[in-house]
Amino acid sequence: MSRLKRADRPYDLVLFGATGFVGTLTAEYLAAHAPQDLRWAVAGRDERRLRRLRERLPGGADIGVLRADVAEPASLYALAEHARVVATTVGPYVLYGEDLVAACADTGTDYLDLTGEPEFVDLMYVRHDARARETGARLVHACGFDSVPHDLGVHFTVAQLPEGVPLTVDGYVTADAAFSGGTLASALNQFARGRQMLAAARERGRHEPRLIERRVTAPTGAPRFAGEVGAWALPLPTIDPQIVRRSAKALQRYGPDFRYRHYAAVRHLPVALGGIAAVGALLTAAQLPAARRWLSDRLRPGDGPSAQKRARSSFSVRFVGEGGGRRVFTEVAGGDPGYDETAKMFGEAALSLAFDDLPPTAGQVTTAQAMGDALTARLRAAGITFRVAAGG
DSSP: OOSSOGGGSSEEEEEETTTSHHHHHHHHHHHHHSOTTOOEEEEESOHHHHHHHHHHSTTGGGOEEEEOOTTOHHHHHHHHHTEEEEEEOOOOHHHHTHHHHHHHHHHTOEEEEOOOOHHHHHHHHHHHHHHHHHHTOEEEOOOBTTBHHHHHHHHHHHTTSOSSSOEEEEEEEEEEOOOOHHHHHHHHHHHTTHHHHHHHHHHHHHHSOOOSSOEEEOOOOOOEEETTTTEEEEEOOSSHHHHHHHHHHHOGGGOSEEEEEEEEEESSHHHHHHHHHHHHHHHHHHTSHHHHHHHHHHSOTTOOOOHHHHHTOEEEEEEEEEETTEEEEEEEEESOTTTHHHHHHHHHHHHHHHHSOOOOOOEEEOHHHHTHHHHHHHHHHTTOEEEEEOOO
8 A cells, every 4th residue: 555654644645637527537436436534635726626526526525625737836746745646637748747746756655647658658767766766656657548458457367377487468459439638639749749759768768777587578560360359450559568568577477588469459451441541640640730730629628428428438458368388368348448447447546556455666667566466356346357258
């Protein structure tokens, strides 16, 4: 659990960005599912909106309200000093996230976010991992659909395989869901920053310790028909394989030689070809400021799919793991991935850091490294499927 005693801080958990689309869903999830003795607060720059949100939540009278603004670093430092755990939905993180990471690292406060931005994660490692290790803070990025199902799904799959032998895992993602304005803004910003992203990765590589007598890789696979799942497999340009690779580097259980590949699974070839073309068009448009602004105006931050649309959405990530003469098929599955289930993953991850008996870690860590089986158990109890499946 959090290294800070409950008496050390007035709140166990503070949710920053609580009035945004995913922030509101997370606040609603916490209000409905958190333990009764949770001491928590909602935070953001508009105190009136925060108070209106609190009034709508079950047990709202017991929820604190804190004003904090990314444009005022001192307010973020004060926020971090008030909490054992801070969870933030305020992105794009590469533009708005660093001061809060710095404040949490400096005050020993555990930190979680929903970023899918590799540049941000790499920069935060270079700039704040060492300080967080000194203070005991855990900095946990990508605590939503990026990358909890994939990181914990691989962790779950590895547990089904023999120990001490080379292992390979392939993940195949299927999702039926819509984007919010915030997600679109983050994606466009990330696509437009290719050079900065590569520079941040190189800088991290210069600071990160190298493995000794172990090897971990996450190569980009080639498009192919994957008979093991009966679908076309298209390499996914997301942060997920990087997160899995970092978990594998940190955890000996992944074996002496581990490889992970990450794909979208598409049943029909014309749909697969259309998906490749769409990603290419979005990448191209993101390089042009006028096109990027036009796309951003189609769906603004704070906008998102309706409850009815989310109720019809779902995701499945199927994994094929091999090693030591054994082959296993596993699956992680749930409802609307980007919002309802992301709020669930995010909320439960924050509660896990605050209350669960976890391995001793500090600095920038992954969900598998920091929370592993404890968070998997929480998510299963909350209705997300982790199972060993028939396959082959």
